Amino acid sequence: xxxxxxxxxxxxxxxxxxxxxxxxxxxxxxxxxxxxxxxxxxxxxxxxxxxxxxxxxxxxxxxxxxxxxxxxxxxxxxxxxxxxxxxxxxxxxxxxxxxxxxxxxxxxxxxxxxxxxxxxxxxxxxxxxxxxxxxxxxxxxxxxxxxxxxxxxxxxxxxxxxxxxxxxxxxxxxxxxxxxxxxxxxxxxxxxxxxxxxxxxxxxxxxxxxxxxxxxxxxxxxxxxxxxxxxxxxxxxxxxxxxxxxxxxxxxxxxxxxxxxxxxxxxxxxxxxxxxxxxxxxxxxxxxxxxxxxxxxxxxxxxxxxxxxxxxxxxxxxxxxxxxxxxxxxxxxxxxxxxxxxxxxxxxxxxxxxx
Numbered sequence: 001x002x003x004x005x006x007x008x009x010x011x012x013x014x015x016x017x018x019x020x021x022x023x024x025x026x027x028x029x030x031x032x033x034x035x036x037x038x039x040x041x042x043x044x045x046x047x048x049x050x051x052x053x054x055x056x057x058x059x060x061x062x063x064x065x066x067x068x069x070x071x072x073x074x075x076x077x078x079x080x081x082x083x084x085x086x087x088x089x090x091x092x093x094x095x096x097x098x099x100x101x102x103x104x105x106x107x108x109x110x111x112x113x114x115x116x117x118x119x120x121x122x123x124x125x126x127x128x129x130x131x132x133x134x135x136x137x138x139x140x141x142x143x144x145x146x147x148x149x150x151x152x153x154x155x156x157x158x159x160x161x162x163x164x165x166x167x168x169x170x171x172x173x174x175x176x177x178x179x180x181x182x183x184x185x186x187x188x189x190x191x192x193x194x195x196x197x198x199x200x201x202x203x204x205x206x207x208x209x210x211x212x213x214x215x216x217x218x219x220x221x222x223x224x225x226x227x228x229x230x231x232x233x234x235x236x237x238x239x240x241x242x243x244x245x246x247x248x249x250x251x252x253x254x255x256x257x258x259x260x261x262x263x264x265x266x267x268x269x270x271x272x273x274x275x276x277x278x279x280x281x282x283x284x285x286x287x288x289x290x291x292x293x294x295x296x297x298x299x300x301x302x303x304x305x306x307x308x309x310x311x312x313x314x315x316x317x318x319x320x321x322x323x324x325x326x327x328x329x330x331x332x333x334x335x336x337x338x339x340x341x342x343x344x345x346x347x348x349x350x351x352x353x354x355x
Contacts, residue, residue, distance in 0.1 A: 020274075021311035022308045024308045026238065028240060030053045030305045031049060031064060035124070035323060036067075037124040037125040038126040040093030040127070043097060044070050044074075044100055045067050045301075046244055046245070046301035046302050047101070047348065048065040049322070050097070050244040051065060057240055060187070066109065066117070068163060069109065069115045070103045070104070070109065073106075073107050074099055074103060075134060076155065078095075079155055090216045092131065096214050099219070102190070102219075104190050110166075110179050115164070115167075118164070119164055133162075134155065137151075137155065191351075195221045195222065196348075196354070197222070197224075199287070199288055201288070206222075207222055214298060226282070226341060229344065232349060241353050242304055244347060245304050245317075245340075246347065247298065250297070251263065251343060256333055258328075259333040260334055262279055263280050263282070279336055282338055290343075296345065298346070304317045308334055316335055
C-alpha cells in the first residue's frame with residue numbers, strides 16, 4: 001500500500017496554508033489515507049494504521065490490514081456481552097484500540113485484499129442499517145425465556161449479508177494462511193502494546209478501567225500525570241514509534257477540513273484557522289473538569305505519525321485521520337500540543353517507550 005511522502009505534505013503546508021507555514025520536525029512512515037465512510041469504526045482504522053506503521057518500523061514493509069475483519073469479530077463479541085448482560089451493555093459501532101489488539105490475540109488478522117467488508121460493487125462502508133438490524137435481532141432474542149444455541153449462527157448470517165462471509169483460509173503471495181497464522185507470520189505480538197491515560201479520579205501509577213461508553217470490554221489503562229503522558233508521545237515519535245490516539249474532536253478549534261486542531265486563547269477570532277496565535281495553558285485540573293462534565297468524550301481515534309512547528313514556533317503533532325483525503329493535507333491534520341494535552345482521552349504505544 002502506498003503512502004504519501006512527508007516532503008509532499010511540507011509543500012502542501014507551505015503553499016495551501018501559508019500563514020501557518022508548518023515545518024516538519026519528525027516524520028514517520030505510515031500507510032495511505034483510508035475512509036471509514038458512514039461507520040463508527042475509527043478505532044479500527046486508527047489502530048490498524050498504527051500496527052501497519054509498527055510493521056514498517058520493524059522493517060517488514062507496507063502491509064494493508066483488514067479493518068473490517070476486526071470490526072466483524074468485535075460485533076460478535078459485543079453481541080455475546082450484550083445478551084449475557086441482558087441488554088444492559090453498550091452495543092454500537094464504537095470500540096477502542098485495545099479491542100483490536102484483543103481480537104488479533106484471539107482471532108488473528110487478515111489482509112485487506114482478502115476481506116474488505118464490502119460487497120461486490122460497493123465502494124463505501126455504511127453500517128447504519130446493519131447495526132440497527134443486529135441490535136434489533138439481539139433485542140428480539142432476549143424476549144425468549146432462555147437463549148437457544150441458534151442465535152450465533154443467525155447473527156453471523158446477518159453480518160454475512162452486509163459484510164460478506166469470511167474464508168477460514170486464504171492465500172497471500174502463494175502461501176496459505178489462516179487469520180491466526182497470518183498474525184504469527186507478521187509477528188504482531190499483542191502483549192507489546194499498552195494504553196495510557198491521565199485523570200485524577202484514580203491514583204497516578206495505578207491501572208484502572210476507563211469509564212467511557214466504548215470501553216465495553218473493560219480495558220485497563222495506566223494512569224500517569226499529564227506531563228508524563230505528553231512526554232510519552234514525544235519520546236515515542238522521537239524514537240521512531242507512532243502513537244494511536246483517542247480523544248475529543250468536538251472543540252471549535254478542531255476542523256478536519258482545514259487540517260488544524262488548536263485551543264486558542266481567543267476562540268472567537270475570525271482568522272482562527274488562517275493565522276497562528278496564542279493558545280491556552282492546559283492544566284491537569286482543566287482536563288479533569290472537562291472529562292467529569294462530559295465536555296471531553298472519546299468521540300474519535302486517529303494516528304499520530306510525526307511532529308511539526310508553525311512559523312511562530314508552536315509545536316504540533318502530525319495526525320493521520322480516517323475520513324478520506326479531506327483538508328489541504330489530503331486527510332492529515334496538525335494538532336497542537338495544547339489541544340493534545342487538553343483533549344487526549346488515551347493513547348496506545350509500544351511498551352518499550354514507556355518509562
